[in-house]
Amino acid sequence: MKLYHFPISPNSRRVVAVLHHLDLACELQALDLSKGEHMQPYFLSLNPNHMIPTLVDGDFVLWESNAIMQYLCSKAPDNSLWPMDPKNQADVSRWQFWQASHFGRACGVFIYEHLVKKFLNQGEPDASEIAKAEDSFHRFASVLEAHLAGREWLVGDGVTLADLSVGSFLDLAEMAQYPIASYAEILRWYGNIGQLPAWQSSAPAKIA
Ligand SMILES: N[C@@H](CCC(=O)N[C@@H](CS)C(=O)NCC(=O)O)C(=O)O
Structure with a gap:
């Protein structure tokens, strides 16, 4: 492959x-x-x-x-990232679709305005776009925050594709200036992802 x-x-x-x-x-x-x-x-x-x-x-x-x-x-039957039980699998899928349709899109505006524009020399961040993205970010981050209360992982008792999909967007939270500081459950859960050997070994080289 x-x-x-x-x-x-x-x-x-x-x-x-x-x-x-x-x-x-x-x-x-x-x-x-x-x-x-x-x-x-x-x-x-x-x-x-x-x-x-x-x-x-x-x-x-x-x-x-x-x-x-x-x-x-x-390719790796019986792995716990993508559970075979239909309800658990649908639950994992649900969070992956949610990331692609909602949470990731809100984060994407911060990434574009604060990082991509700088990287590609496309000018200053657009304050009105950021204001709209803040509303959307808080709307969906609140859902994630409430779901994570009392849980270590998004679905079941261990890491699944759901955590890797949704969590991947938190990588850039600081550099892209997401308004995330008050979301204690999300930050705690992202700490769990950060402990995974596969997460650590897949880290990109630091950029300036
Ligand atoms: N929905 C796609 C999004 C992929 C995506 O947005 N890739 C960006 C980089 S993060 C890209 O390749 N952009 C280049 C372009 O749009 O021309 C996925 O999940 O794979």
Whole structure:
């Protein structure tokens, strides 16, 4: 298998963390988005959305990080990241969809305004966009905070894909200035994720 990724991207890191957690062999190919490496014809033929992460497994090409995570779990039967019990599996899926549709989108505005713009020399953060994102962030962070009270993990008693998907966006919380300081349960839970060997080994190199 070969995974095209961009190490600082939360969407990439959570896939790499699954590879490490399950100890799956996979070649990692980093693409530098700032140099437009994801716009090369060969990559567009793999993923016409020109997005990382993208997995190639023989003649099967898969994009969308949450789908890739689930597919990788199918390579390691009976793993606890992607439980087989239908209700637990649906619960994990629920949080992965929630991350992609709601929480990750709110975080994405902070990432774009505070990090990507600086990285790509696209000017100052837009205060009105940030204000809208703050409303959305608090709306969804409150749901996560309430769910985590009294729990170590999002679903069941151990780490699952749900934690890696939702937690991946907290990686950039400080640098992208999410208004997260008052969410004690979320910060505690993210500390649990930070203890996982696969999370530590998938950490991107520090950027300035
Ligand atoms: N929903 C996608 C999002 C992937 C995504 O947003 N990738 C970004 C980097 S974090 C990207 O490749 N952007 C390049 C572009 O849009 O041209 C997933 O979960 O895989």
